[in-house]
Amino acid sequence: MLFSVRDLHVSYGNIKAVHGVSFDVEEGEIVTLIGANGAGKSTILNTIAGLQHPTQGEIVYRGDNLARLSAHEIIKRGVVLVPEGRRIFGNLTVYENLRLAGFQLSRAELEQRIKRVYSYFPRLEERRHQLGDTLSGGEQQMLAVGRALVTGGDLMLLDEPSMGLAPILVQQIFEILAEINRQGKTILLVEQNAHMALKLAHRGYVLETGHIVLSGPSQELVESPEVQRAYLGG
Numbered sequence: 001m002l003f004s005v006r007d008l009h010v011s012y013g014n015i016k017a018v019h020g021v022s023f024d025v026e027e028g029e030i031v032t033l034i035g036a037n038g039a040g041k042s043t044i045l046n047t048i049a050g051l052q053h054p055t056q057g058e059i060v061y062r063g064d065n066l067a068r069l070s071a072h073e074i075i076k077r078g079v080v081l082v083p084e085g086r087r088i089f090g091n092l093t094v095y096e097n098l099r100l101a102g103f104q105l106s107r108a109e110l111e112q113r114i115k116r117v118y119s120y121f122p123r124l125e126e127r128r129h130q131l132g133d134t135l136s137g138g139e140q141q142m143l144a145v146g147r148a149l150v151t152g153g154d155l156m157l158l159d160e161p162s163m164g165l166a167p168i169l170v171q172q173i174f175e176i177l178a179e180i181n182r183q184g185k186t187i188l189l190v191e192q193n194a195h196m197a198l199k200l201a202h203r204g205y206v207l208e209t210g211h212i213v214l215s216g217p218s219q220e221l222v223e224s225p226e227v228q229r230a231y232l233g234g
């Protein structure tokens with residue numbers, strides 16, 4: 001198993017947000033955690049990325065427990081977060097944003113990775129000298145994914161890449177995620193957009209108020225009456 005979360009508990013002060021969540025991600029998979037507002041999706045991803053610390057539980061990646069490591073150390077091991085709300089640098093250009101995401105790389109490696117990002121997202125290359133703040137929402141999301149690709153790593157954590165985007169742009173971004181996965185990247189995706197997430201992912205878990213209530217291959221979840229009713233408007 002590439003990645004495994006075991007009995008994860010996370011609190012904000014005395015408010016518990018995540019109550020004993022466990023799930024796995026195998027090498028090469030796309031796994032999604034779907035859930036409504038406040039279910040705990042971002043809390044789980046931020047905790048994996050080391051931005052928050054669990055009160056209990058293990059986060060095992062390639063056999064090591066990440067739960068006590070710093071965010072920096074976790075990135076170095078190859079677990080890279082694309083945060084909610086596309087946190088890019090608004091006062092830097094597209095190119096500068098990409099370059100900063102790979103500051104640890106050699107010049108040649110950096111330029112090669114930026115080139116690869118431009119091949120996935122030609123729009124970013126066209127806009128490489130434009131400031132982050134002035135990009136459209138969809139372009140900012142592309143840049144956020146692009147930055148994670150420059151940073152590298154084997155496991156990409158994505159926090160609601162569909163948020164605020166028109167369906168056509170969501171479609172485009174999800175197609176690129178599928179391509180990135182075919183090229184070898186393992187993906188853990190959290191989404192409120194259950195329809196798109198289950199279309200993309202191999203397997204999924206349904207999160208409700210900090211608990212996993214259902215899991216299985218995406219096709220099974222799509223067909224499940226509970227998921228249909230609660231998340232797919234069926």
Ligand SMILES: Nc1ncnc2c1ncn2[C@@H]1O[C@H](COP(=O)(O)OP(=O)(O)OP(=O)(O)O)[C@@H](O)[C@H]1O
Binds near residue numbers: 037040
């Ligand atoms: N900094 C914080 N302080 C206190 N409570 C918080 C904090 N951040 C999140 N929470 C609470 O933790 C719970 C889970 O929040 P989280 O952001 O993980 O949900 P989410 O599933 O990502 O929701 P959304 O789909 O709206 O992004 C919520 O009840 C939220 O109010």
Ligand SMILES: [Mg+2]
Binds near residue numbers: 041042043084160
């Ligand atoms: Mg969230």
